Amino acid sequence: MISPENPYMLPSVLVAAVAYLAVTLLTDASLLVRIGILVLLAGVLPVMLNLLLGGGSAEDGYEEPLQESAAEDGDETADGGDTNESRGA
Numbered sequence: 001m002i003s004p005e006n007p008y009m010l011p012s013v014l015v016a017a018v019a020y021l022a023v024t025l026l027t028d029a030s031l032l033v034r035i036g037i038l039v040l041l042a043g044v045l046p047v048m049l050n051l052l053l054g055g056g057s058a059e060d061g062y063e064e065p066l067q068e069s070a071a072e073d074g075d076e077t078a079d080g081g082d083t084n085e086s087r088g089a
Contacts, residue, residue, distance in 0.1 A: 008046040008053075016041035 020038045023029050 006046055006050050008049040012046040012049075013042045016045075 016038050019041055020034055023034050023037060
């Protein structure tokens with residue numbers, strides 16, 4: 001959930017930083033309250049938005065097994081044999 005593919009991570013971290021600075025400068029809130037706001041906006045909010053709105057995940061990019069891609073490149077067949085047997089020495 002907290003990954004580079006999460007499209008809500010960067011905006012949430014930037015909003016959290018601005019909110020932390022605003023709370024620090026404009027109020028006399030304790031350190032515990034300020035850190036709580038920071039954790040809520042930077043850690044919890046992007047994960048919840050990703051779950052609710054269906055953002056990307058780290059597993060989306062790896063749908064194709066590695067053995068099939070090696071067989072398509074011509075390096076090896078799917079059973080592990082060498083495709084270069086027909087070449088003369």
